[in-house]
Amino acid sequence: PWDRLPAGAHRLEGGPTGGGVKPDSCTPLSCGVKTAALTLAIEVSNPSAAHEGSGPGVTVGRVGSDHIEVLGVEMLRSKRRHDDDLMPAIERLWSQLASAGLIGDKREIDRVAVSVGPGGFTGLRVAVVAGKMIAEVTGALCVGVPSACVVARRAGSDLPTPFGVALASKKESSVVMVFDGPTQVVRLSEPGGAHEYGHVIEADTLEALGVRGLIADRFLPESMRTRCSELGIRIDEPVFDPVACLEASAAFKEVAPIELVPMYGREPEAVRKWRELHG
CATH class of the missing domain: 3.30.420 (Nucleotidyltransferase; domain 5)
Known part of the structure; x- marks a missing residue:
């Protein structure tokens, strides 16, 4: 389904933290959302490639087939790969939204959208594992969004x-x-x-x-x-925006957490070396 996106989609008013996407048309393969669904979106695919004002970060919003409402955005406080601020950022965002009365129990999450690559090997694995874990705990479904589609939206x-x-x-x-x-x-x-x-x-x-x-x-x-x-x-230059991941997620199929996997541009170096060493 990676090449089946709604043609003619356009931005709604509100900008990166208050807008959305309204597809003019959807195919059965590309339109994964039928009713408004509370969605957590994770964009940490290319932390070392992001420039000032661009990802990594997370966002929560309500995603429907004809509108997206962004409830809040939290950027990671460090872009260094060895500093894992992903789960703390999600917790900070959830606490802010709960304090504002916008959301309640974490089990309200319907979907977890993850920017799945191509990108950094470690960043992708961390994001996918976190997305799977959150979905398993909350009973949510997962949505894998190609990182190129996230970038293209900006x-x-x-x-x-x-x-x-x-x-x-x-x-x-x-x-x-x-x-x-x-x-x-x-x-x-x-x-x-x-x-x-x-x-x-x-x-x-x-x-x-x-x-x-x-x-x-x-x-x-x-x-x-x-x-x-x-x-x-x-x-x-690319812009890695978690809200763009949220927007793009409306066009992709929901899958069980076990089916969410990273998209690597080529065979991972660790896998290649293991194969060379062990046949």
Whole structure:
């Protein structure tokens, strides 16, 4: 379902902490919410790639098929990977909302949406495990949201389309998912190793994507930056916004906690080394 997002969705008034998304249409595969559901959304997928004013963080809101109401947002107090502020941030947010009378018992949570990658190996695992645990305890369902879809929702209005979101850069390659707009993923023929989370792209295969803009963090390989300059492809910084994760979650299927898994851009290094050592 990763490429089945509602076409023509638009932002409602209110901005990053008070707005929402109203899909003009949904397919059965892409529209996971039928009635307003209290949702906790977690965006900690790329903590080392986030810049000032951008994730990681969590938010709680009510998600329906035609409107999203954001109740509150709490950003993590440290972006360093070894400082785990995720669960404390969730507790701080819940306490604030409970004090304001906006929510009550934690078992009211219907859905836990997690930005599942591609991204940092540790950050993704922490987020997915936390999401699973919370869902198991509260009886909620889980929603896995590709991190590229989270980033795409905060694309600049003047960014040329189609544009790509490049994540999980390593050595000379990045994982790129292509969008026709902030809510619409484009499925293209394989220019270089296509997967459900995007294409593994290097400088010499970038042109085949046909993008006019690229959202990429500071880890984008220099060879790809040079190629973008040669092709006239504009590069913007990504915004990792937990509210964007909440918004995007309306388009994806709810699954049992056991089915929530990270999306890695390539085989994890630890797995590769283990296989090499032990066959």
